[in-house]
């Protein structure tokens with residue numbers, strides 16, 4: 245029997261108090277995610293149960309029980325306190341998927357600071373804009389990434405502590421740097437968590453929009469209520485599950501469902517801190533007897549490409565549930581997974597801002613391959629008209645997805661940008677910026693984004709960020725960045741470049757420009773193709789018509805030019 249029982253029944257008399265009761269939480273009580281994920285699980289008699297099975301590069305393996313996790317989080321929390329880090333300060337976590345990342349995340353929450361996880365592949369510039377915005381006082385990092393921090397530290401007066409978790413003493417520590425070694429530190433047995441409340445900020449995740457700098461999505465401790473219940477009902481996590489979430493905690497999936505959800509349920513999870521390889525992934529599942537696997541469409545498409553034979557070489561019978569998030573999950577991928585694993589990937593739709601799953605397929609419910617299925621119980625979702633923001637009730641009509649605000653994990657604002665936050669609400673709906681249709685049976689079908697943001701392999705890339713980086717190069721007069729189709733990543737970044745007079749459109753120059761922007765951008769945002777053009781299509785007021793270039797790349801009808809002229813405003 246699945247945790248959710250019957251979806252229809254759960255929808256009928258839903259209240260978030262179901263999760264509150266299970267978590268022994270009442271309105272006004274102290275609620276601390278770090279405590280819920282460790283101390284409470286230990287109190288429930290699971291202190292010796294495995295919390296984390298970790299595999300690093302070169303096959304290194306480490307295992308931690310819930311008591312180990314509790315002590316590690318305490319030790320981090322105490323160290324931060326001893327450094328003088330105060331509740332409410334932002335602590336940036338800039339590490340690979342090493343155990344320290346997971347435990348420092350909980351330690352930060354326990355001592356009441358705000359965790360700001362950033363993807364460790366970010367270069368100096370990507371790191372700096374996000375730190376400048378949050379004004380983090382502390383960054384926890386590793387040897388291999390500290391050089392990036394060092395290069396920008398002089399310009400970051402707000403940054404007080406650079407904590408290195410694997411300092412080997414080979415070269416001296418510099419100003420503001422301090423070493424912390426989890427393995428040799430004396431474990432802190434007794435730690436009093438900061439008494440955080442429902443609305444105390446917990447996590448700050450950065451996400452890219454079409455314009456402007458990346459936005460810091462502010463979440464609060466109360467998000468636990470949503471993350472706990474969705475992990476229980478959608479991922480169906482059970483006590484004896486071995487769970488694997490393939491996402492990096494630099495992104496919201498990796499924290500909401502790679503730390504908070506599973507551990508608040510006392511479930512064992514595994515982490516593979518290595519690059520993607522189909523062979524490796526199957527070996528990992530087989531070795532650790534993974535039973536519940538939460539991944540992303542690009543990874544699934546890469547596995548499909550690696551072939552069915554590879555799957556049959558491994559024993560995959562341990563798997564009982566598969567789910568996916570991040571980009572459209574095409575029906576082929578669902579059909580394929582049914583064929584090779586005997587299980588469909590259950591698509592889940594949500595975003596950094598929503599903090600928890602919103603529209604999902606549920607275990608036991610009919611899967612329509614290609615559909616995101618239905619709103620989580622308690623979530624009011626609709627498709628609304630893009631001009632009036634009135635609900636569209638006729639099945640099959642395309643509109644904007646809208647959610648009635650008020651679920652526990654919803655962002656509370658964009659850090660220092662209340663105006664943009666407010667602009668996301670229209671006519672009483674929160675508008676995530678995606679288009680969809682609803683069929684006669686109430687199933688949601690994703691149509692596309694409503695803006696120019698590129699979703700490459702599940703990562704959002706702002707065309708504006710890439711264009712800005714390009715424009716900083718001395719040879720570039722103008723640029724426009726759009727997506728183009730890609731078999732594995734669904735879409736990849738393509739840049740159109742107009743050169744300044746006196747520069748020749750050579751391959752050599754292209755390489756130079758790419759090397760120049762590589763330092764500024766996340767590797768995920770790098771253009772896969774660059775095309776020199778003499779000029780860019782523009783509106784009369786001079787706005788670049790990305791939509792026209794996009795249509796060209798996707799072989800779509802360019803359509804009515806009058807609509808393009810409407811962009812003139």
Ligand code: WT7
Nearest residue numbers: 497569570571572573592593594595596690704
């Ligand atoms: C955007 C949010 C939620 C964690 C990862 C992404 C797209 C997300 C789906 C899905 C089609 C999806 C949307 C959304 N997206 N899930 N199941 N089907 N598109 O978080 O980086 O905030 O991106 O990803 O466009 O708005 P994110």
